[in-house]
Every structure is written in structure tokens, then in C-alpha cells.
Amino acid sequence: MRRIEGYVIVSADGMIADGNGEMPDFIRNAADQRFFQAGLDRAAVVVHGRHSHEGGPRAARRKRLILTRQVAAIAPDPSHANALLWNPAGATLEQALEQLGVTDGTIAVIGGPEVFSLFLPLYDAFHLSRAANAKIPGGLPVFTEVGPNATPEDVLARRGFRPGARRDLDAAAGVSLVTWER
């Protein structure tokens, strides 16, 4: 069985980082981190762009695919023993997973915007956390389509996802989670 799940925390205005590509501390939240890290612990592989990494004490154990155009197709990552560098223009996801030794289980996609967008046709579930008290004007949106005329929820709904029940992860901090599924 193979599943593809996305994980993100966005600001009230749908942003994941500021205009310099830095994720501000005010959208990080401990309860969301626990949910996120537990999800990654259950995953067979973590997938992200070259500037994103989940961090945390268990990160080094996880298998990962790091998207980059610096390789033609698939190459070892000299700085992460359990990782491969992957350019989707030169090799399919199946080829990259096979080379990494991943045959089944959950593929956890963790950003950034281009990577979240690339996987939109493929997610079984997208875990959208929101820090409702934070805004990041001029920031990086979760999906490239997000902007004045489209929220992250609009993008997911247009692609045929339906929202599950809203869960308060940290009510005092205004952080909640909705899992969208197809």
C-alpha cells in the first residue's frame, strides 16, 4: 500500500515562510511539531526541496528524497546518508523510490511551495495546520497558486479534496489542523 500525504503549517494569509525564504518562529508551534514529527515517524520516506528540512532528533534516521535541479536525475546526497538528490525532470518518483529501497508505506511531502504544488495531483491527504494569529505579508505561499484570489483551501477544494473536521492543536495560540482528503 502506498499513500502520499502533505504536511504544512501556514499563516492566516496562507504563507509558509517570509519573502527571504525564512520560516519565522511565530508560525512554529510545539503541538503542531508533535503532530508533524509523529507523522514523519510513521512515513516510509520524507520528500522536500533543497531548502526545506524538518529538523528534530529523529531526522537523520529517515529516508528522504531532496528535490534539486543540481543533478540530472538521481544522485547520492553527500550530506545526508539516508537521502537521495532527485530531479523529477530526469527520473520518475517510482525510480527515485526504488533506488532508495522504498517499496510501500507513506510518502510524506513537506515543502516548499513548488514541491507542495508538484504533488497536488497525487496526495491522498493534505494536513493543513494554520497559525491564525500570524500573518506574513509578501511571504512564500504553501502552493504557487495561493494569492489575493486563492486561499490554500480554495486550491485544495478545486483539486477535489474535501476537508475533515477542524482540530484545535493549541487553542490558546490559535493553531488548528484540518486534514483534506480525496
Ligand SMILES: NC(=O)c1ccc[n+]([C@@H]2O[C@H](COP(=O)([O-])OP(=O)(O)OC[C@H]3O[C@@H](n4cnc5c(N)ncnc54)[C@H](OP(=O)(O)O)[C@@H]3O)[C@@H](O)[C@H]2O)c1
Ligand atoms: N511552514 C511550513 O510548514 C514550511 C514547510 C516547508 C518549508 N518551509 C519553509 O519554506 C522555506 C523554503 O522554501 P523554498 O521555496 O526555498 O522551498 P524548497 O522547496 O525547500 O527549496 C527550493 C529548491 O528545491 C528545489 N526544487 C523545488 N522544486 C523542484 C522541482 N520541481 N524540481 C527540481 N528541484 C526542485 C530547487 O533546488 P535547486 O536550487 O538545488 O535546484 C529549489 O531551489 C524555508 O524557510 C522552509 O523552512 C516552511
